[in-house]
Amino acid sequence: MLLQQQRKRSRIVKMADSGVTDGNEKKGDIERAKNEGKELTKEEKQRLRKEKKQQKKSKEKKDDKAIQESGKETKGDSSAVSAPQPSTQSTAQKVPAPVSVPAPEAPTPAEKPPKSKAELKAERRARQEAERASKQSKKGDPGPQGAVSKSKAATNELQPVKRLPEHIQVDNPDVLKKLAKKLERQQIPLRLDYGYKVSLFSHLHQYSRKAPLTQQLSIPSTVIHPAIVRLGLQYSQGIVAGSNARSIALLHAFKQVIRDYTTPPNEELSRDLVNRLKPYISFLNQCRPLSASMGNAIKYVKKEISNIPSQCKEEEAKRKLLFCIEWYIKEKIILAAKAIAESSIEKISDGDVILIYGCSSLVNHILCEALEKNRKFRVIVVDSRPRLEGREALRRLVQRGISCTYVLISAVSYILPEVSKVFLGAHALLANGYVMSRVGTSQIALVAKAFNVPVLVCCETYKFCERVQTDSFVSNELDDPDDLIVTRNGQTHLEHWQQEPPLGLLNLVYDVTPPDFVDLVITELGMIPCTSVPVVLRVKNVDQ
Amino acid sequence: MRLPPLSYRDSRSSWTKNTGTDTMELQAVLMAAGGGSRMTDLTYNTPKPMLPVGNKPLMWYPLNLLERVGFEEVIVITTKEVQKMMSTDSKMKRDIKMKMEVVCVPEDGDMGTADALRHIQQKIKTDILVVSCDLITDVALHEVVDLFRAHNATLAMLMSKAHEFTETVPGQKGKKRTAEQRDFVGVDESGKRLLFMANEADLEDGLSVRKSIIRKHPRMHIKTGLVDAHLYCLKKAVVDFLTENKSISSIRGELVPYLVRKQFSKTTNSQKVKEDLEDQTQKKNDCSTNHELLISSRDEPLLQLAQERSCWNDHRGDMSEAYHGGKLRCYVHIMEQGLCYRVNTLAAYIEANRQAPKLFEEPPVHPSAIISERCQVGSDSIIGERCQIAEKTSIKRSTIGISSNVKEKVKVTNSIVMHSVTIEEGCNIQGSVICSNAIIGRGADLKYCLVGNGQRIEPEAPCASLWLTQIRVSAVCVRVCVCVFVFFYVCVRACACVCVHYIDGEVREHGQNRTTRNSTAAACSHTHTHTHTRTLLTREHSHAPFVLSFHTTVAKLILSNRFLHTKTCLCGWNTALCHHLFWISTAERTNEVIVGTDQLMEI
Secondary structure, rough: HHHHHHHHHHHHHOOOOOHOHHHHHHHHHHHHHHHHHHHHHHHHHHHHHHHHHHHEEEEEEHHHHHHHOOOOOOOOHHHHHOOOOOOOOOOOHHOHHHOOOOOOOOOOOOOOOOOOOOHHHHHHHHHHHHHHHHHHHHOOOHHHHHHHHHHHHHHHHOOOOHHHHHHHHOOOOOHHHHHHHHHHHHHHOOOOOOOOOOOOOOOEOOOOOOOOOOOOHHHHHHOOOHHHHHHHHHHHHHHOOOOHHHHHHHHHHHHHHHOOOOOOOOOOOHHHHHHHHHHHHHHHHEEEEEEHHHHHHHHHHHHHHHOOOOOOOOHHHHHHHHHHHHHHHHHHHHHHHHHHHHHHHHHOOOOEEEEEEOOOOHHHHHHHHHHHHHOOEEEEEEEOOOOOOOOHHHHHHHOOOOOOEEEEEHHHHHHHHHOEEEEOOOOOOOOOOOOOOOOOOOHHHHHHHHHHOOOOOOOOOOOOOOOOOOOOOOOEEEEEHHHHHHHHHHHOOOOOHOOOOOOOOOOOEEEEEEEOOOOOOEOOOOOOOOOHHHHHHHHHHHHH | OOOOOOOOOOOOOOHHHHHOOOOOOOOEEEOOOOOOOOHHHHOOOOHHHHHHEEEEEEOHHHHHHHHHHHOEEEEEEOOOOHHHHHHHHHHHHHHHEEEEEEEEEEOOOHHHHHHHHHHHHHHHOOEEEEEEEEEEOOOOOOHHHHHHOOOOEHHHHHHEEEEOOOOOOOOOOOHHHOOOEEEEEEEOOOOOOEEEEEHHOOOOOOOOOHHHHHHOOOOEEEHHHHHHEEEEEEOHHHHHHHHHHOOOOHHHHHHHHHHHOOOOOOOOOOHHHHHHOOHHHHHHHHHHHHHHOOOOOHHHHHHHHHHOOOOOOOOOOOOOOHHHHHHOHHHHHHHOOOOOOEOOOOHHHHHHHHHHHHHOOOOOOOOOOOOOOOEEEEOOOOOOOOOOOOOOOOOOOEEOOOOOEOOOOEOOOOOOOOOOOOOOOEEEEEOEOOOOOOOEEEOEEEOOOOOOOEEEEEOOOOOOOEEEEEEEOOOOOEEEOOOOOEEEEEEEOEEEEEEEEEEOOOOEOOOEOOOOOOOEEEEOOOOOOOOOOOOOOEEEEOOOOOOHHHHHHHHHHHOOOOOOOOOOOOOOHHHHHHHHHHHEEEEEHHHEEEEEOOEEEOO
16 A cells, blocks of 8 residues: 555656656656656665654654644644545646645554654645645746645655756755765865756756856866866856767867876776766866766776776876777767768758758768768758857858758748758767757757658767656756847846746756657668667677 | 855865876966066165055065965065065965965066066976066956966956046146056957957057958957956966067067967968068068967867867857967956056055955954054054054054054044054144155144155254155166155144155166156145145156256256245255255356256246
8 A cells, every 4th residue: 555655656756857747748757657666666665664664763752742743743634635635647737745745644644653854844845835836826826836846855855766866856955965065075166056947947957157166166276187177167158069079078188187197106097097087077067967978988988997907007008098088089979970971971862951950060060071972952050049059050061162041940840841851960869769959959850740851860879878868857957047138239138037036047958859750860880760779779888 | 355265275185286297277476576666656665565555565465366266386576675575574474375486586677577487487387377466456366267268268367447546646736647558458249358459659640450350350349448457377388489589578568469469460371471472581480489379288189179069159250160260369357346456556556555454354453553542543444563553543544554653642544654653743644655664753744745764754843854865876777766855834824734845766877878768756846825735746757858967857856846945954965966956056046047958947
């Protein structure tokens, strides 16, 4: 019985996490939750055991307290009971806040185990939340969404879902505390979140470009290698943007670090160097969340370092590592791009009208190569605010002499009838075949599908990622909301947006495109369907 | 100060220490060898770096700035004299925990800042941060350094909006403030990239901007009213370039404009060299220097690759890549708010003293000062160590230096009193600067005066007196700082008034051409016989190229100020000067016309 309850609860948590609003997606989510529920059972069992133990302890401790607080508890419980039971169909909008928290206690009021402090706290918070929500609904505000995100915080506090990465649990104070501790140990300052976050995204970091991490760093940086500091700044200011550029710059910085490295006495290079890199990586992660490609590159470098035998001389080890990094860049990025260009040129025929979105270095490369192969084609560059990277793509293509048209994403359905192919870049390819890319990509893919235009995604295999993601809410990146502010004719409308409490700015960086909308993925291994990503990943793992 | 605390500063489990390599990110260089040529009144006995500002030596401020942001070492370029004073100064020893490496440069040898850098070239291992000793600021230094880092810049510098000095400055008439020659600073749309730089003095007629800049940056904002804080981040390659190129002697005057210009000069293109054959050799030179300036990273191609892949561009509107493919980039951070003073003039010095208390959180009254209970000390005043302040005194908006002694019934407002000054009973001091070791006699009434080092102002007395000359002769230049004439004058209403007459002539002789350069002379005009007495000190800058001896200058000045009509007692004068003054006085008596080199003067 309890187990079922737990499972139910986990489902709710999942739903809250993903912040589903759409009906269709919800169904999928529920199914997923069911599947995951099965997997979670072991964990859940363990947790249950722990909880029971705790309850016993607290019983002994708080026997007298419980009597005092019993009045309060009954109140709390009654409110819990009165709240609607969480059925699987209950929508997120229905204020599940007070429900999810005290659920396990509700059906067994006879037992009434005395609650731990945290539980009580959570309960109190849930009650407040419910009150607030009711108030807001009276006002006529679309409040419940906020309530959802907050209640989720409460549930998380109660029972942390394990193995969730830190960067998607920003609203969980425990996780933040842990992060702060870790950073303190690594002597990296903690970057503070900036501004008000739009509901459903409170679990993500949101930084301000105007408050760089270097503010809290000593100026001749002693803890962090200067190359890393520079790189971090370039990431956070967007000077180095795009996952290829970021990976190359990262490896370049690593090269400098390795060059300047000498093993301290009584240490082993393979261990010490990895430890040395760790704070650097968490520094970079705070400057801007790492991209999947960078994650893979870091994994590779770490593996290469740990592969170095202990009897290897330092100079030789360093040389080996530098060579490995060079090889990685050459093999995985430069040559891969070449291979992809070669195979995708086959797909470009004379008279094609190709639509591209944003500024993908790989797609640009392909188009330039195709031009050199004397293909006759025309390009439509679709762009979107706030970064307007499309302009850069446009500049590069026009400079090469490719005839281009430039439209904003709002005009995509207008322009699509004349398009014969859509070429898209990717930030990462996920294990379930979803394509993670610049926000807006999925919209373009969707419209292209509707117009029956083939969508080709170009992606090097080093961007393949074992993660699974079905929506853009759970794991994403929030850019500086101030980027959305525009000055036109000397007027800046959103200048004081922070002073308007009902107003939130959302500057989302990525979205995911379901495999249904993608016809083909072009990799250096050849053209594959989206669904073959796990295969490639498996093969890669065997290789390494 | 107001910056967030740096908790990661002391921790040096860092890459630098462990690696044992000498590579650091930045080396700090403090330039503290300047003589303070624009405020010779103050600096002729105390070198500029050691001038007290808020009871701390001036160079304490930049050192503190560096220490606060996390520098652990600094190279101090200074003179022997300053070094000696530094070693005895307790404040410097106690407050500055950085490792200071003092490098002495010969005094008074015309050594520019770039020369100084060349001098210490051996010690420079990496990029440098050059700070001038007269900078007082609360800038968040990371802003400047981040520009340097993020854009891989060759030069990053700090500028600030110029401050209006509202305080009345002793020795300056209201209108006399000829504005300093303005700088024109051109920045791009982001306001960060430094595109253009020119000084009013260099412009002959009108401002001309090169086409190559306009082509690349069609929108350029030219700003005026900015003060260069003399804080520069420079690539190591620049120092190496300096050693190659010996003609550049000053950073601000020559190097910075050169770098700013070079951003847009044609890059190493063989075609271009062919184009104008006439100055081919010069071009070649440029090419080689350019080439030198560019060596920054060993992995240039890789960085280039990352840049190519990145979808970022610093500009839009034309077809060229980020930074227009240029490798040499200069950036500037312009402070919109906050304190930023360069203490290089008397006015700035006074202003800095007023603002200094805001910069550090120390009790304004030093605990070792002895202050009697029945006196008023304003909260905006600073009282130094071991001061003695007697009863019934009132001190407002003033700084009282270390070991000074203020006797009864003294009123000090808006003034700066340096170290070991004695102020006798009943004095009234307003808006004045009193240098170290001076003694102010009983009942003196000083308004907007500047009293030189070790001067003694007699108690109110109907007689006038003149004091002191100092002539310093060094091998290269003859520098004559002349005297403070103090002369008392009892006006109609028996109100004591002190007039401080100050003449400072600076005569420099270069080689065989006996050209007098920058003959700065200041003299007092005269006291008004009105009821409201006020001392006026004038300062005359003669920019015209006089060719005349020092004595004539003095004579001319004295005459032009018409103050010899009162009887003056000449005592304690240097023989030569006395002789000339006598000569003048004879001239006066006979009502003769004295002929200067370029003009007639009538009495």
